[in-house]
Amino acid sequence: MSIQIKEVTSKKDLKKFIKFPFELYEGNKYYVPPMVQFEMSTLLRDKNPAFENADAKYWVAVRDDKIVGRVAAIALDLELKEKKLARFGWIDFIDDKTVSGALISTVEEWSKHKGAEAIHGPMGFTDLDFEGTLISGFEQMATQASIYNFPYYQEHFESLGFEKTVDWIEKRGHVPKEIPKRYERLADVISKRFGIKALKLKKAKDVRKYAEEMFKVLNESYSHLYGYYELTPKQIDYYVEQYLGMVRKEYICLVVDEKDKIIGVAVSFPSLSKAFQKAKGSLFPFGFIHILKDFKSNKHLDLLLIGVKPEYQKKGVTSLIFNELFKSYIENGAEYFSTGPMLEDNATVQNLWNEYNDILDDVNIKRRCYQKIII
Structure with missing residues (x-):
């Protein structure tokens, strides 16, 4: 037929x-x-x-x-x-x-x-x-x-x-049992040299207070990446509702300068892959139960977003971010992590992961964008 x-x-x-x-x-x-x-x-x-x-x-x-x-x-x-x-x-x-x-x-x-x-x-x-x-x-x-x-x-x-x-x-890896001393020292040096620090969030709802500023940092840090176009204020509001309506504050890292302005962002979530499979594509009538269960108690985390303002990208801010994230992962019993997709020619990000080869799994996960001339 x-x-x-x-x-x-x-x-x-x-x-x-x-x-x-x-x-x-x-x-x-x-x-x-x-x-x-x-x-x-x-x-x-x-x-x-x-x-x-x-x-x-x-x-x-x-x-x-x-x-x-x-x-x-x-x-x-x-x-x-x-x-x-x-x-x-x-x-x-x-x-x-x-x-x-x-x-x-x-x-x-x-x-x-x-x-x-x-x-x-x-x-x-x-x-x-x-x-x-x-x-x-x-x-x-x-x-x-x-x-x-x-x-x-x-x-x-x-x-x-x-x-x-x-x-x-994409990368997959095991959370270290403890943070290597050299990473802690490096994070401390970077923090003091550039007057930056990790912001401690007291409540999950505090994330919303910084949401607009977070997405502005992502806009700036992703502006040079393939296929990226700046999110409009309405789109930012939309994604705040989509992604930040339900978060675990301990899995979010915000780095601020001396004026408490956000210059670095990392957002990770408990992995919901297995929960989504059990939910079979629907929150109702019982899908949300699987999602809430994995959201509250999960040893596998997805590191979905990470960005640093361009003027800070060569100052080691990502090392500070990773140090803070892994400390939080360890404290909360996380054992395994997955990254989101990262462009293979994004040397800044790829080189960062080279420092963590000892905790990365030997996997080769790759996704491709294709192009075709039609005229």
């Missing part, structure tokens, strides 16, 4: 679009389903403030009245104007090149109509959305903030004429 490409035009169809991977990866112990409620919020025009400066459409591929693939096409106003680039994301498909080919062709035609000369992805509306096709590390469970896909995706993209633009790398 031939493949039909159908545009998603209703909330009912959008839920089917979101839940297609649940069926595709059913029984796969490494796939972590997202929360449908969060995905709806991201993809609905009246919920996500990204649509003030972007456009998007979603399609599913159907064969014999059954969904066999999906894709989103996204055009950021600034990226389209400056680089003639459009994005694709939320892409999943069965191992059939007629399906992946039909999906990408649909994205290409829409993108040409928008004025794009090339497409790249998988990417989302912002750097905080899912991005990158998994190309190695298929036997590692995904974090709650990263994509999992089958190995055949890479071969499909390359056969469709895509080429690598960037890779993201």
Whole structure:
């Protein structure tokens, strides 16, 4: 039977679009389903403030009245104007090149109509959305903030004429039993030399007081990274509600200067990957129970965000951040950690991890952004 490409035009169809991977990866112990409620919020025009400066459409591929693939096409106003680039994301498909080919062709035609000369992805509306096709590390469970896909995706993209633009790398490791003395001494020297210190949060709700300033630091520190565009005030408010509504204060590190202005940020969460698997994509009726349980008692942490203002990036601030985080991890009984995706050519971050080779696991987790010229 031939493949039909159908545009998603209703909330009912959008839920089917979101839940297609649940069926595709059913029984796969490494796939972590997202929360449908969060995905709806991201993809609905009246919920996500990204649509003030972007456009998007979603399609599913159907064969014999059954969904066999999906894709989103996204055009950021600034990226389209400056680089003639459009994005694709939320892409999943069965191992059939007629399906992946039909999906990408649909994205290409829409993108040409928008004025794009090339497409790249998988990417989302912002750097905080899912991005990158998994190309190695298929036997590692995904974090709650990263994509999992089958190995055949890479071969499909390359056969469709895509080429690598960037890779993201993730680390896994064991929390040390104690902080090495040399790290503590280094953190102390840096703190005294530059007049900076780690801010002690008294309550979880105190995070909200600093949230706007935190995201401004992330805007500055990520500004040079591939595909990153500054978050608007409305987007910051949106992500504060999405990510910082429920936090463990002991797993957040804020570094301030002599005037108590934030110059460094690190945000880690208890890993919710297994909880999300048990919840099967829904908070209700019982999904939230699994999430709350893992949120309150979990020895595995995800280090999702870390950023330092550019003028402080070569002053060892990240060493102070890591020293504070690992002390907190040890005090709270954490044993294992996963990082978020880090660009392989981001030397500042990659070199930092070289100091911690003795606690890192030997894993090779890599996700790739592809690009294709369409005109």
